[in-house]
Amino acid sequence: MKRIIRFDRAFVPAIALSLTLIAAGMAGYFMMGFNLGVDFQAGINQYVQLAYPALEVSYTGKGNAVLSISEKGNAAIVFSGAEVEARTVDFDIRTGTIGDFAAKVDAIENVDVKVLDGGTLPAALVVPTYQGDFNLATGTVLIHRTPRDDNELFAPIDRVRAAAGTVGTVSVQSIGDKAKQQFIIRVQDDKKDADFGVNASVKIRQALESAFGAGKVVVMKTDTVDQRFSKDLSKNALWLVLATLGVIMIYSTLRFKLQYAIGAVLAIAHDALIMIGFIVWTRMEFNTSSIAAILTILGYSINDTIVIFDRVREDRRLAPNESFTNIMNKSITETMSRTIITILTTMLAVLALFIFTTGSIKDFSLALLVGLVSGTYSTVFIATAFAKFWDDVSVKRMEKKAIVRHDAHHPPKKEAKAALQPAK
Numbered sequence: 001m002k003r004i005i006r007f008d009r010a011f012v013p014a015i016a017l018s019l020t021l022i023a024a025g026m027a028g029y030f031m032m033g034f035n036l037g038v039d040f041q042a043g044i045n046q047y048v049q050l051a052y053p054a055l056e057v058s059y060t061g062k063g064n065a066v067l068s069i070s071e072k073g074n075a076a077i078v079f080s081g082a083e084v085e086a087r088t089v090d091f092d093i094r095t096g097t098i099g100d101f102a103a104k105v106d107a108i109e110n111v112d113v114k115v116l117d118g119g120t121l122p123a124a125l126v127v128p129t130y131q132g133d134f135n136l137a138t139g140t141v142l143i144h145r146t147p148r149d150d151n152e153l154f155a156p157i158d159r160v161r162a163a164a165g166t167v168g169t170v171s172v173q174s175i176g177d178k179a180k181q182q183f184i185i186r187v188q189d190d191k192k193d194a195d196f197g198v199n200a201s202v203k204i205r206q207a208l209e210s211a212f213g214a215g216k217v218v219v220m221k222t223d224t225v226d227q228r229f230s231k232d233l234s235k236n237a238l239w240l241v242l243a244t245l246g247v248i249m250i251y252s253t254l255r256f257k258l259q260y261a262i263g264a265v266l267a268i269a270h271d272a273l274i275m276i277g278f279i280v281w282t283r284m285e286f287n288t289s290s291i292a293a294i295l296t297i298l299g300y301s302i303n304d305t306i307v308i309f310d311r312v313r314e315d316r317r318l319a320p321n322e323s324f325t326n327i328m329n330k331s332i333t334e335t336m337s338r339t340i341i342t343i344l345t346t347m348l349a350v351l352a353l354f355i356f357t358t359g360s361i362k363d364f365s366l367a368l369l370v371g372l373v374s375g376t377y378s379t380v381f382i383a384t385a386f387a388k389f390w391d392d393v394s395v396k397r398m399e400k401k402a403i404v405r406h407d408a409h410h411p412p413k414k415e416a417k418a419a420l421q422p423a424k
Helices: 007-032 098-106 157-164 196-212 227-255 258-282 288-318 324-356 359-409 413-420
Strands: 043-050 052-059 064-069 074-080 087-092 111-115 141-145 170-175 182-188 217-225
Touching (some): 007 324, 043 196, 157 170, 157 182, 157 196, 182 196, 196 217, 227 258, 227 288, 258 288, 288 324, 324 359
Antiparallel strands (some): 052 111, 052 141, 074 087, 170 182
């Protein structure tokens, strides 16, 4: 017979440890608060792409000439104005070279094109006009190209983060294909500049061009995050976590019993508080990735808890006369190998993320590592401990009722004998 581990002997020390860690985390929160990322503070989100200047295009004719390049590989110049004939000239840049595209555009009357770099490279490398079409009548515009291969990549995220960091409190996130070198740069509004949105955008561009070279920055889009939006985001994040706890409570009650449901919710609330304490004391940036990590761990923890509670229910059905403590120890022991294998394989994947990534993904994976340990611990020592406590209270209550019922039906002998004496 497999040896049963007496997990119940560690319940009291485990609960004391958890209460100490949670108290320390709450103390840190009230003393220092979160190191809020710009997701939860007013500021700007600037989407940029770092690329090579490939063409210079200008227009010397009358009216307007607007150049647009789509992500699908189509380009067009639209001519309009009172003194010119309205017309559109289309180009297909999915085939041919950048030089071929330049020659076609240069062939148009009053449009001048100068090839700066990559004339023999595929035209498909040309960067689209993300932020709006270029009005060639207002002056010379730069058309960029993406790197041809990994050897031409010149903007690793660490260097981008270092360059943008000169602007103020920032966070940098890589987006899209690595070869395109696209980033979101979030800058916090420190309330010292009345025209923060415009000035911060200019400073970001200047900082990046200082680090990587003039003309290599393409501003794709700029979003402004005001104070009200950041407050709403914080409030919604809190409600999201509370709603998750409520849904898990309902689900666990329907699937098991109330004692199991409360134990499961206490366990995942424990995990959330432990992760919050870790984030506070390590001064890790608290942003949307942190919320994602917390919700991910809540899902992982409740899955592990349900597996153990399901085994407890089966073992109790097979041995109805066995004490709940023995059944619980047996069930945890039976599922322990599965728990260990699951957490180790999950941690290997998360550890790879932690080692080989940077920025918010690295912080996300570190929070997950802490949460995985906490989730496994809370399932064994918090959820089941509450279920045992509930069962112990229920048994004592039933024993007390049985004693009262017995005393009511069987009065003491002296009282019974006195009851038989005739009244004087």
